[in-house]
Amino acid sequence: MNERSFLTWLTVGHLANDWPIAALWLIAPAAGLSMGLTPAEVGLLFTVFNIGGALAYLPFGILADHVSNRGRLLTLTFWWVAVGYVAAALAPDFWSLALLLAFAGMGNAAWHPIAAGVLMKEAKDRRAHALGVHAMGGSAAEILAPVCAGVLLSIVDWRLALILSAVPTVLLGIAFFVRVSRAVERVPARPLRRADWVGLVASWRQGSGLRLITMISLYNMALMALLSMIPLYLADARGVSVASLGLAFSALLVAGAITQPWVGSVSDRLGRRPVIVVGNLVAATAALALVAEPPFWLMFAAMAIAVAALDAIRSTMLAAAVDRTDHREGTTLGLAFLLMDGVGALGAVLAGLAAGASWGHMFALAAALSMGTVLLALTLPFVPAPHDKTASEAA
Numbered sequence: 518m519n520e521r522s523f524l525t526w527l528t529v530g531h532l533a534n535d536w537p538i539a540a541l542w543l544i545a546p547a548a549g550l551s552m553g554l555t556p557a558e559v560g561l562l563f564t565v566f567n568i569g570g571a572l573a574y575l576p577f578g579i580l581a582d583h584v585s586n587r588g589r590l591l592t593l594t595f596w597w598v599a600v601g602y603v604a605a606a607l608a609p610d611f612w613s614l615a616l617l618l619a620f621a622g623m624g625n626a627a628w629h630p631i632a633a634g635v636l637m638k639e640a641k642d643r644r645a646h647a648l649g650v651h652a653m654g655g656s657a658a659e660i661l662a663p664v665c666a667g668v669l670l671s672i673v674d675w676r677l678a679l680i681l682s683a684v685p686t687v688l689l690g691i692a693f694f695v696r697v698s699r700a701v702e703r704v705p706a707r708p709l710r711r712a713d714w715v716g717l718v719a720s721w722r723q724g725s726g727l728r729l730i731t732m733i734s735l736y737n738m739a740l741m742a743l744l745s746m747i748p749l750y751l752a753d754a755r756g757v758s759v760a761s762l763g764l765a766f767s768a769l770l771v772a773g774a775i776t777q778p779w780v781g782s783v784s785d786r787l788g789r790r791p792v793i794v795v796g797n798l799v800a801a802t803a804a805l806a807l808v809a810e811p812p813f814w815l816m817f818a819a820m821a822i823a824v825a826a827l828d829a830i831r832s833t834m835l836a837a838a839v840d841r842t843d844h845r846e847g848t849t850l851g852l853a854f855l856l857m858d859g860v861g862a863l864g865a866v867l868a869g870l871a872a873g874a875s876w877g878h879m880f881a882l883a884a885a886l887s888m889g890t891v892l893l894a895l896t897l898p899f900v901p902a903p904h905d906k907t908a909s910e911a912a
Contacts (some may be wrong), residue, residue: 524650526697527632531654533689534594534628537602537621539662540682541566545618547675554611562615569619570626571855578630578851588701590631595690597624599683606679630851633835635701645781645789648832656774656828660767725898729841730856732893733834736793737857738864739800739886740827745865746872746879747820754876755813769821773828784833789840793894796830799823801887807880823883831857837899 541563549559581587601621608614636647662682669678748766751757757765784792803823807816838853864886872879 523697523700524636524647526693526700527636528651528654530591530595530689530693530697531628531632531651532658533654533685534598534625535655535658536662536685537598537679537682538625539658540666540679541618542663543666543670544675544679544682547670547678548614551675552611552614558611562611562618565615566618566622570622573623573626574630574854575848575851577627578634578848578854581631581634581851582848585703586701587631587635587703588698591628591635591701592690592694592698594624594628594631595686595693597621597627599686599690602683602686603680606676626854629854630848633850643782643785645784645832645836646778647781648835649777649779649781652777652832653774656770656777660770660774663767726841728893728897729838732793732890732897733838733853733856734860735886735893736797736827736830736834736890737860738867739797739804739883739890740824740831741864742868742871742879742883742886743804743820743824743827746868747824749872750876750879754810755816765817769824770828772821772825773831776825776829777832780829781832781836784830784836789833789837789899790894790897792830792833793837794891796826796833797887797890797894799826801884801891804880804884804887808877808884810877827887840899 545562598621605617608617800823803819806819835853839849868879871882
């Protein structure tokens with residue numbers, strides 16, 4: 518299987534693995550209404566789900582660096598997700614539903630550092646580009662799955678809608694087992710030694726390592742602040758109808774999803790710093806423009822620019838983390854995903870508190886987080902990507 522075909526399969530696999538997770542944006546509230554849950558309990562469903570996913574990132578990233586048959590691990594995640602969601606559809610009460618969703622979320626989280634780690638080994642000289650293409654699968658699921666879930670919920674109840682949302686995961690799990698799992702290159706199995714932990718911790722405890730961790734966290738806090746509050750802002754401050762809200766929110770995600778591979782390629786050629794700095798500067802400028810509450814179309818354009826600028830550089834941020842450790846791809850990506858989806862989720866909480874004062878405060882917070890990312894990026898000694906190292910050595 519050639520590199521392009523392999524990357525395509527992993528991207529489609531990403532879409533199938535993320536599909537039922539993205540459908541939850543509509544199915545979980547429907548489940549809450551059916552089960553008589555309060556809004557706080559519906560919110561807690563998402564919280565428990567995200568905690569479950571966060572717990573799986575680092576362990577499976579470490580596992581991906583120490584087992585030989587990573588193709589089997591990737592195939593396992595499809596069945597883990599599918600079984601988890603089918604079981605959740607049969608849950609009789611709140612806590613069984615919450616815990617089963619968390620279980621399914623762990624399977625989905627496991628896919629990310631394993632698949633991304635495999636890509637990093639296959640495309641050492643085009644890391645950010647490969648991550649950007651892979652990310653398009655998850656972005657497509659975020660855009661399309663809620664639309665399909667809405668159609669399903671108009672025909673069947675939430676339980677059957679959840680089961681049907683897992684069908685793409687099952688189909689790709691079968692296809693992956695037959696076509697792809699054996700194509701994943703096997704690597705020598707390595708026992709987990711104390712020296713591995715000591716070396717990993719040492720690489721991140723140094724001043725630049727801590728600054729890189731802080732930069733990744735601030736970046737995703739800015740993105741989470743915008744994504745978590747924009748739907749509420751559109752409905753509360755701009756009077757956008759519920760029917761139009763999903764379409765408007767999906768439209769905001771399209772540009773960043775489409776441009777991730779191209780932006781990743783630019784960072785592979787020019788370096789991580791200029792891409793990270795420009796992306797965050799553009800996002801901060803657009804967010805500051807929203808503080809003044811411009812007319813609707815200018816407001817929507819500014820939102821689209823801010824979200825796209827941050828979303829487009831996600832693969833570059835991940836590649837910058839992998840560049841630092843180079844040979845521990847799975848473990849490093851597990852840590853990066855944990856920072857983005859775990860620590861970065863604090864951006865949503867801070868944005869909610871800021872919005873309690875005013876919407877202007879919320880957008881100013883997002884701009885400040887992006888500017889903090891810029892300042893750290895300007896001071897960090899970024900490690901060159903492998904092909905840049907080779908070029909400099911040849912010179």
